[in-house]
Amino acid sequence: MSDKPIRSRNRRGEGARLRDDLVAAASTLLEDLDSQEALSLRAVARAAGIAPQSVYLHFADRRELLTAVYRVRFTELRDALLAARDSRPEGDAAERLSAVCRAYVDYGTQHPGHYRVLFGTAGTPGWEPTEPELPGLPTFQLLTDAAAACGSTDPRATATCLWAAMHGLITLRQDRPSFPWPPLDTLVRTMVGAHLAAAR
């Protein structure tokens, strides 16, 4: 129950290590929280074994720490989707679309806390609506391209619907575990299958 885990001071010149430790500690804590708003800077400091004010050595404020976590998670998800896309031969468009969707749903259901950092209720820390750069867009393009390859007449609408369906499935399943959910496999096949049927 000690809130002072043994943690030795970094050597001179290696202070930046604490930054990584803080991001890691925040990630771990976020796994068990309902939203990033529930993560306190002091809890991160406790988990990392340092004084609360030491967080300010590496982050200007709480928000900046959360943005750092966000960047790590976003890269993770993008890599998972790219790997799924490239695991299928170019020719089989329907299989490729299914694989990408499956990877997205898997990431969300297997790492609910990580997923919530990316797409949780309170928006994305550090990426305000005013910010011109939309980090998710290139990744979303991956879905649009896959839908287009399947013959969708409106690939952007199809991709948006699939994204919404997968996001809804991930979050509802997590938030309402007592609902009698059909198996994940069935659901993903049903949602992708429906849009494939409409494209034909």
Add this chain to the structure above:
Amino acid sequence: MSDKPIRSRNRRGEGARLRDDLVAAASTLLEDLDSQEALSLRAVARAAGIAPQSVYLHFADRRELLTAVYRVRFTELRDALLAARDSRPEGDAAERLSAVCRAYVDYGTQHPGHYRVLFGTAGTPGWEPTEPELPGLPTFQLLTDAAAACGSTDPRATATCLWAAMHGLITLRQDRPSFPWPPLDTLVRTMVGAHLAAAR
């Protein structure tokens, strides 16, 4: 900027009015919050023009107040869906399904704060996973029946996918307003149309 709006004490025997006022004040505040966790009992008391401890005259704790709001919202949504279903002749199954979905998405996009109380991240206050009664199930049945009438081979999977898609659409649109969303009409038509195509 006064936090003491004029509010006259209820007459003897009419103390229950405060209860309604509190639910109304909480509802108004929740319209502008990201989740029910962000709603404080003290803020509700301020909005209602009473002392914080007076909330305890009608609710055992903060959670019970939120449950009361939840009940109001759930009835609202159910009535909206029933009205949409009954606005179409029995024969046209596809139109009925579309109307119900359209009503659900409309409720969610027109009252984002209310919708979040019902299906927000942190779960439903007062309905724990352990509780046997699932208040949403009869309402969900409405969607399943409509899907079955359209000829779906697995109405429960179809209804679940549609629910997830609509939920995802509502929440993502709200949380990521800077994403280039296609028009709502197009999206609802695309998602319902896809499942209708698969059912044929």
Add this chain to the structure above:
DNA sequence: TGTACATCAGTGAACGCGCGTTCACTGATGTAC
């Protein structure tokens, strides 16, 4: 009809809590001379 009293609809004051953040500081360690 008058009055004592019970009840009702609240309030005043306070509690301990965790929070984000600021300021001044300390002690170890590498480096210039």
Add this chain to the structure above:
DNA sequence: TGTACATCAGTGAACGCGCGTTCACTGATGTAC
């Protein structure tokens, strides 16, 4: 090779805040006699 010193990696102590909740209370009002 020795030492003064600058830098680095943090900490100690404190701030004001809003929170949920508890306890004892007050003053108006309806009612029984």
